[in-house]
Amino acid sequence: MEVAEWLNTKFLEWEQAEKKRKTLGQFAEYLGVSRISLSDWLSGKYVPKVQNLGRIAEKLGYEIYDIMGMPRPMPVCILITKIMNF
Numbered sequence: 001m002e003v004a005e006w007l008n009t010k011f012l013e014w015e016q017a018e019k020k021r022k023t024l025g026q027f028a029e030y031l032g033v034s035r036i037s038l039s040d041w042l043s044g045k046y047v048p049k050v051q052n053l054g055r056i057a058e059k060l061g062y063e064i065y066d067i068m069g070m071p072r073p074m075p076v077c078i079l080i081t082k083i084m085n086f
Contacts (some may be wrong), residue, residue: 006046
């Protein structure tokens with residue numbers, strides 16, 4: 001599975017969980033990223049940069065790292081990042 005396909009699936013799952021139609025702008029806001037970036041990722045034009053992976057993973061799941069062929073962050077690093085508000 002590629003990033004674009006995964007994100008499209010996650011968008012549909014999120015929309016279903018919200019129980020109403022949502023826009024990509026609303027999904028981008030939920031993820032804490034720009035609508036333009038999200039649109040580029042969904043189209044397969046670009047993939048998320050490392051600085052966006054943590055916030056995407058926190059909202060949608062850490063398998064984003066697997067899909068991108070990157071190691072998942074260690075749980076202690078995730079906890080420290082949350083505590084320090086990075």
